[in-house]
Amino acid sequence: AQSVAQPEDQVNVAEGNPLTVKCTYSVSGNPYLFWYVQYPNRGLQFLLKYITGDNLVKGSYGFEAEFNKSQTSFHLKKPSALVSDSALYFCAVRGSGGSYIPTFGRGTSLIVHP
Amino acid sequence: NAGVTQTPKFQVLKTGQSMTLQCAQDMNHEYMSWYRQDPGMGLRLIHYSVGAGITDQGEVPNGYNVSRSTTEDFPLRLLSAAPSQTSVYFCASSSGQPAYEQYFGPGTRLTVT
Numbered sequence: 583a584q585s586v587a588q589p590e591d592q593v594n595v596a597e598g599n600p601l602t603v604k605c606t607y608s609v610s611g612n613p614y615l616f617w618y619v620q621y622p623n624r625g626l627q628f629l630l631k632y633i634t635g636d637n638l639v640k641g642s643y644g645f646e647a648e649f650n651k652s653q654t655s656f657h658l659k660k661p662s663a664l665v666s667d668s669a670l671y672f673c674a675v676r677g678s679g680g681s682y683i684p685t686f687g688r689g690t691s692l693i694v695h696p
Numbered sequence: 697n698a699g700v701t702q703t704p705k706f707q708v709l710k711t712g713q714s715m716t717l718q719c720a721q722d723m724n725h726e727y728m729s730w731y732r733q734d735p736g737m738g739l740r741l742i743h744y745s746v747g748a749g750i751t752d753q754g755e756v757p758n759g760y761n762v763s764r765s766t767t768e769d770f771p772l773r774l775l776s777a778a779p780s781q782t783s784v785y786f787c788a789s790s791s792g793q794p795a796y797e798q799y800f801g802p803g804t805r806l807t808v809t
Contacts, residue, residue: 591736614794625700625786625800626739633795672739676794683729683754684798688738 584609584677588687595663596695603658603690605673612678615656617647620670620689629671632656643667663694697722702787702801709777709808717772717804719787725799726792728770729754730762732783733803739786745770746792777808 585608595601607613614633618626630641637649647658658671673687703718721728729744741754745764759781761773770789774781784805790798 616797618798618800623803625802626788626798627800628797631795631797674798678794683741683744684794686739688736 584675584685586673586675586685586687588671588673588690590690591688592691592693594693594695597665598662601658601660601663601667601692601694603671603673603692605656605658605687606654607656607673607675608654609675609677613654613656614676614678615647615649616674616676616684617641617645617656617658618672618674619643620672622669626672629658663692665694665696668692668694699723700787700789700799700801702785702804704804705802707804707806709774709806711777711779711808713777715774715777717774717785717787717806719770719772719801720768721770721787721789721799722768723789723799724767725789726767727798728764728787728789729798730760730770730772731786731788732756732781733786734783742772742785774806779808782806782808 587606616631617629620626632639632649640646670689672689674684676684700721726747730742731739740756743762745751786803787801788798
């Protein structure tokens with residue numbers, strides 16, 4: 583069975599500071615890893631994904647994520663946070679073992695303070 | 697492309713009433729799914745489909761039915777609404793290959809009184 587853990591319900595950061603939102607996973611076979619963002623009263627939007635290749639993946643709005651196979655982690659990062667980055671962030675995993683079903687983490691609320 | 701569309705945006709039901717939440721996508725995606733989102737619970741999978749005519753249960757299927765007669769449409773039926781079904785419902789679609797991301801609809805906010 584596959585699983586995703588987002589250990590922090592909420593992350594607080596000051597505008598201009600770097601941010602990290604943590605995600606660890608468990609899956610059979612090679613992982614396909616995703617980050618989504620949800621703004622208030624909206625559906626989830628895709629941010630970035632790791633399929634294979636470079637461990638550092640760049641995505642939308644200046645976000646990037648680092649894949650670490652030995653630590654089974656896929657942390658979301660941004661060098662300089664904006665107030666407009668405040669949202670709910672979800673990590674998800676799909677296994678290469680043939681399952682169509684992605685598994686989502688519980689979400690982390692990112693609050694960027696002016 | 698409209699992407700994934702959901703109707704209605706808001707709905708209030710009385711306990712025991714039935715209704716259908718509509719979901720449609722115009723991207724020719726094989727995989728479609730329904731989630732509910734509740735505070736502190738993240739996204740929970742209700743039902744999913746890997747193609748027309750094929751559906752399966754997710755994590756929380758009780759009280760819901762689905763069908764997939766076409767690639768484009770994946771309606772979710774509440775058979776007899778209960779207050780515990782008060783939630784925000786999201787439909788999503790994607791290519792069937794695991795390397796592809798999901799596209800989400802804007803959601804339906806359902807209140808059952």
